[in-house]
């Protein structure tokens with residue numbers, strides 16, 4: 348199966364491991380990610396007011412360029428921006444009209460693209476049971492915690508990724524790879540996001556609280572889908588520290604196709 | 609309300625889509641807000657202050673730069689008020705004014721270290737300047 352794919356700018360640079368390991372691991376599972384020809388940065392944050400039109404256009408372009416009605420995303424932030432913009436497209440006629448007037452497309456976007464995160468692709472199109480059967484290096488004995496953060500989960504009504512207060516999708520993923528999934532209370536709270544630039548201490552407070560909660564519960568390593576979560580968890584931890592990896596690195600490892608190894 | 613206050617209030621309500629009258633003042637939004645300690649005005653206060661037309665006070669408070677857009681208050685408000693959207697609206701109303709960038713591109717580049725992901729730079733550009 349071939350799917351249209353939106354990597355986003357961070358995955359071309361700081362978060363190369365997130366992208367490269369997704370491509371090779373999915374390939375090993377019979378899925379090819381076909382990068383959109385001419386995508387632009389999604390803007391990283393979803394503009395929450397109804398009069399922000401221009402800042403949502405790159406998401407609309409990506410949505411209308413997707414082939415076969417599906418667009419695969421991987422960075423949590425890109426997923427958030429593109430999925431919410433798609434929701435706006437369907438619900439907000441004013442946005443639809445203004446965005447169409449700006450873009451003047453040959454064929455206007457019809458709103459039919461489904462935005463699918465790689466984790467959803469694995470859950471819904473492959474299935475964790477099938478994933479389990481494809482594992483060649485089971486991660487037996489490793490105690491791994493999921494750090495969900497915010498962007499893939501909230502608002503739950505729009506993202507519809509998992510139960511926003513008690514998500515289990517990444518834990519199921521971890522278990523399918525043969526490791527032990529450890530749940531902890533702060534896995535779906537914010538890491539401090541961009542406020543790390545405004546005031547480092549704000550991010551440090553958030554990160555220390557999350558890591559304290561993870562260590563207490565018995566996590567020995569964490570995985571995430573968000574480059575900004577990874578940055579904060581690694582570089583703004585002042586007390587407990589844990590190794591943090593992208594979930595695709597773990598996937599590639601378990602499937603025996605990890606890049607650079 | 610004088611005319612300026614009236615216009616500002618109407619703008620905040622219009623672009624955020626928030627209806628402060630739905631708020632039952634339970635404080636759950638502020639209770640769940642990760643930036644609570646850093647904010648002079650807390651999420652539930654944004655709701656009541658906008659209702660009272662105190663937009664300029666909010667526009668001039670550092671609180672608007674501490675909101676993480678984490679959507680915790682949006683998700684957890686039992687009345688669907690979504691206070692985070694008001695914080696966003698007030699911040700945009702501030703930085704859309706002439707020469708009102710909170711940080712410019714150079715400031716952001718200067719603070720960033722070599723590990724900072726593009727996502728963080730882009731987010732800061734979008735949140736702190738126009």
Ligand code: SF4
Nearest residue numbers: 355356357389391424
């Ligand atoms: S979220 Fe980041 S990496 Fe993803 S496209 Fe947007 S700005 Fe670029």
Ligand code: SF4
Nearest residue numbers: 496497498538575576
């Ligand atoms: S935890 Fe922080 S960086 Fe991660 S998704 Fe939430 S806001 Fe983004």
Ligand code: SF4
Nearest residue numbers: 641675676678681692
């Ligand atoms: S969105 Fe902003 S105001 Fe709401 S809980 Fe998060 S940080 Fe606090």
Ligand code: SF4
Nearest residue numbers: 631632634635637685
């Ligand atoms: S959670 Fe909702 S109802 Fe409760 S104080 Fe906040 S805005 Fe008002």
